[in-house]
Amino acid sequence: MRAPWGDAAASTASSSPTPRSHDMANPASSARRCARATRGGTSDGSITRPSHGAPVRGNRVRHSGGAARGNRSAATAPRREEWAAGGHVDVAAVVTDLDGTLWHEPSTVHPRTRSALARLSASPVPVLVATGRRVHSTRAPLAALGVAPPAVVLNGALGLDLATGERFHQGGFTRGDAVVVLDVFHAHGVHPCVYVDDDTHPVRVSATPSTHPEHLADFGAHARVSDLHDVVGDAPVLAFGVLGIDRALAEAVGNALHGVATPHVDRARDYGGFTVTVAPATGSKWDGVAAYCAHHELDPAQVLAIGDGPNDVEMLAAAAVAVVPADAHPSALALADHVVAPAADGGWAELLDLLDIDTC
Structure with missing residues (x-):
């Protein structure tokens, strides 16, 4: 056209x-x-x-x-x-x-x-x-x-x-990069959602996820509680994310991830607060x-x-x-x-x- x-x-x-x-x-x-x-x-x-x-x-x-x-x-x-x-x-x-x-x-x-x-x-x-x-x-x-x-x-x-x-x-992430990204989240006391290429359970979360409760509920049966260290060590990780957290915390995580991955920090339109989504360093x-x-x-x-x-x-x-x-x-x-x-x-x-x- x-x-x-x-x-x-x-x-x-x-x-x-x-x-x-x-x-x-x-x-x-x-x-x-x-x-x-x-x-x-x-x-x-x-x-x-x-x-x-x-x-x-x-x-x-x-x-x-x-x-x-x-x-x-x-x-x-x-x-x-x-x-x-x-x-x-x-x-x-x-x-x-x-x-x-x-x-x-x-x-x-x-x-x-x-x-x-x-x-x-x-x-x-x-x-x-x-x-x-x-x-x-x-x-x-x-x-x-x-x-x-x-x-x-x-x-x-x-x-x-x-x-x-x-x-x-x-x-998606290499295994080594996925481990580093998860460690950055954990260093800030944040337990992210980890997204994998799995049609049945494409979202993996810890027993204490940091994302907004309504965001977690929206996953329904698509989310599975897992040990996130095992996930990043074994599964092909596509992305990380957390929605509805405090702005200062979101910006701190985003700043710490620069050079390691591609973080995006923005308003969480649906849940209030801020969102952090993370793609591979060369991904967009x-x-x-x-x-x-x-x-x-x-x-x-x-x-x-x-x-x-x-x-x-x-x-x-x-x-x-x-x-x-x-x-x-x-x-x-x-x-x-x-x-x-x-x-x-x-x-x-x-x-x-x-x-x-x-x-x-």
Whole structure:
């Protein structure tokens, strides 16, 4: 599919098959599909190009102004230059975070967002979810919205098709690194949740878990009480996490983990307090996105990503187009090409103003 911003920069030449866009209705189709992302749109679907990089005014998307800011990937620089010049770039896939981005609360998804998700999911542009959630807590609320897209869960540790369970990516910790991370948590008196690739019991907790009681209850039968030292010594660990703890404690754990792993410290929207999620030192959501693109022969330099948190930073930096809600974490806002309304106000639906869906 193709997204309005000037002529898209050519894909980097390689000996591998030419990356193609993915046909959602028929993945095996040889028809080339694309989406064109535009800096502005009108209610009738036509394209408006703001002059001199000015924001699009009115009740829709507001452009953050000029070229993409922050530490952006060199691979997408030509596309960002097209964007800044008021042109267009090709978009091969749309990648979305969930909490704080698609929804404020999964039980109260804005009606405009529901409609936009249905429309985009029915288009030739593949929609990929990238979230810090585990498999079950990703699949269930999306099923309630009538979709089962491919998903990158646990901040990039695992990628799978939610409809079939087929894996397209698996990351995770080395045994030695997992032991070190657990020791850091324990040194601060915190007993984390340990996430493993096990369909029956994907969450392991100690007899005295530190995560919020409601978070623990949400696991239901998916959690198993275990000796966490045995878990990190034996099982392939995908991620660590704890929700709803004191801010000072969360920040202390996060600071201690820098250099050992990739910690993300942020507000715990559902439970109050703060959350600490931990991915491998070299891991991020973008790992799963890149694996999905490789699996489907898509150009990873033609991705539009939308996210709001510190755990979205690598993904936003690598994407050709970074879309960020207005109430996002400052580290995400620093990378925004477009700023949209908060999730609670249906800001996700503004993606439809950026994408001119056609067949090419």
